[in-house]
Amino acid sequence: MYKLPGNAGVSVFGDNSLKFYRDPVSFCQQRIEKHRSRVFQCRMLNRPTAFICSVQGMRELLCEKSNLFLKDPNDLMTNMYGDTVVTTNGEEACLLRLSLTSLFTGGCLGSSSDYITSVCERCLKDLSLSGQPECVYSAFKRLGTELVLGLFLNIRAEEQPDLFQEIMQLCTQHWHGLISAPVNLKVPLWSSGFSTALDARDKLMVIIKDKLENDTQGFVGSLGSLPLPDSTSASQHLLLFISALIPKALASLLTSFTLALSGNKQARLRAMEDPDYLRTVLLEVQRLWPPFIGGRRIADQDTTIAGFPVPKDYGAIYISHSVHRDPEVFQQPDNFLPERWSGRNAGQEHFLCSFGNGPRSCIGTKLTDVFLKEACMYLIKHYNWCLDPPSQDLEYKWLPVSRPANPPTISFTRLDLTRSDRSDTN
Template identity: 25%
Template sequence: MDLFSAYLPYLVAFCLSLPLIIFVFLYKPSNTKLPPGKMGLPIIGESIEYGLAAARGNPQGFIADRMTQYSPDVFRTSLMGENMAVMCGAAGNKFLFSNENKLVKSWWPRSVYKVLYFPSPNDKDSSGAADLMMNMKSYLIEFVKPDALQQYIPVMDSMAREHIDMDWAPNREVKVFQLVQKYTFALACRLFMYIQGEENIAKIAHPFHLIVQGFMSVPIDLPGTGFNRGIKGGKMIREEIEAVIKRRRTELLEKGVSKVPDLLSRMLLSPDEKGRHLNDIEINSYMVGLLLASHDTTSSAITFTLKYLALFPDVHNKVLKEQMEIAQSKGPGELLNWSDIQKMKYTWCVARESMRLAPPAQGAFREATTDFTFAGFTIPKGWKTHWCVHSTHKNPKYFPNPEKFDPSRFEGKGPEPYTFVPFGGGPRMCVGKEYARLEILVFIHNVVTKFKLETVLENEKILFGLSALPAKGLPIRLQPHQN
């Protein structure tokens, strides 16, 4: 009896635990093939680690470490409060780009469209934002057709000349990033909404910079936070653009047809691909999204192209030779044209190598619309996926000696498919890719043919937020060419 009493507690415990033991041995969880990785802290996940790596100028280190530790194809983590599968390498890029609207759909963090304000801010996800931007492509495709693009080149050239004469030529030293931002924003305002004049542009530029700050900040809506300023900036810029829309609508009603081929007028005059005219809220959202998409990324690409030209005199001299041949073929005051752009082959190789080392956009997110398998691992429906440039751009598997600046990588056939992805790929490849190419090449032409560039801070850190940017704005000394 005493022996039985001694073992009674263990017997009871065993009986109570038996169902759990049976469950453990017999139950086969559905997530046994989840990608390897770690989820980090509750809610926060690894967002802070990723953010710190980007702030230190080494986001590729965060990606590369996990590719080495877990899998070169895909690993799991938690970013922005979401279960995230990071797809890696050329195969990962190809898989996501090829399965758009099949296995995955575009996804944006709620904080992004709360700042930008798309028409469905109360939705549980950001599908409203993604759908809206996808519908915009019908207008953008018309905007970036070859015949349309050819019309923009003289505008880009004349504005670049004016900008450089006013803001660069009078100075011995300039901070490149801020000045390039000023140019790209003014050009976007001119071509998208036909807004001209510093005072008119400033009304939109100030709140826009607040949006950029809030776009990538921690989504805490408290007074004084970047996110709070971003939301206020979004409200301010929407009010300014709303006034522009109303004025333009009145002009179109009075005159019948717009005299300027800007994108806003096309949106007001023409129905979308479904035969429906956009309302003002939709047009407003398009314009804010377009300004964002065309501003920091192109500014970043131009800035770092100029940085590497200043760092490598031999590359600078080859670009100068190419650009001077074009300049000397022009008559007095004659602006650049489509034929001139096609001659800038080596300059474009330099720009692409700059975008490889300092990508103007870091990647994008998708949402799994169904369970699917990649590289032997299951990605559950509802999980978010992430493709990023940092799994390929500095990967020695695709780019030998990846830290070396070498424009010749892009001569001939260039890199392997899906390894160089500054503009994304698949159905959601940046529709403004060719527009960006023209803007970059026209601006580089105007700077290089006027100045020799010298770096002030040779080892200036690169910060990675929405775009790559120089920590100190890239101060550069200008030496005007002798006539």
């Protein structure tokens, strides 16, 4: 067994959190090169921490040894959402997952299809109407927000515009609690970001509880009838499902998709005619530009990751961006090559960790896949598009959700859906 490369640092002064948050991708790449290892250690959140940047290490952390690594009970997610399937550990997490999984599979998933189609039609049909370039990230975030509020709370933007706007604003304020210092402070005429987020959470909970008490239809009605641990569990999970986290992740992936196929008419046409090719494009988008940088666990006992010792109480962070570019698994790891998923990497989708992996992976992954395919298919059926202006700074920022640091603008041209006309479109 090899010594874990790197240095765990000393308390407080040896902490690397700020360096990591400034540029997590460069932070990890520099240390991978320095230590010649895709597993290394440093001090993060004032705790000795193993960074996992390889497919093998990620699979051990999240799958084979998932029972040895716990979610941090002091994580900000717990402060903002309470005890949910995302934040709990052990038997409680397993029971919550069993109860909730039925809402994201089978008939429940199928019944969402018509609504997803209608949201895509309503939100995407006017992308070319103004004749001006669109800030696509904002447009896709609105699309994701309409999706989650309609699916999970039965609130349609076109039917209840005022309530929709109120909840959307509260969700944005609540989201800022995840990216603010956890300081709950109020003084006359000023509140800390964390304090504002907690206030937004309380207001959202009032709306959610009213829905649970009075709405028996759809997802909210089904959730209210599930065998959950206590009376607050349903409302806490609804808060999680409608949070800005999901629309931002969807907007991230859709933005990366439009950038990847910008100006590439041949690839768009092939994706429209071949569902399997569209599937490989979306896998490659997810591989290169995962919406979340990774996730964090705490070692519950002494163990190993990829042959390196990880002592009890060490943190363990998997870095999706680095895992997805592991050259041991993905040849030409920095290149956009959708064909890899029908060739060398066929059947290896489980090597991705955009939404976690293993027994604690996101329970909404299938719903996310359905939505992304529907939205992307609508775009390639109805539009050609290109960067406008053609030269833009597309360097990504990776926290809190990945997207170009300067929001890109894209011009959309509506397609005539007849084949002869479409083939002549530039």
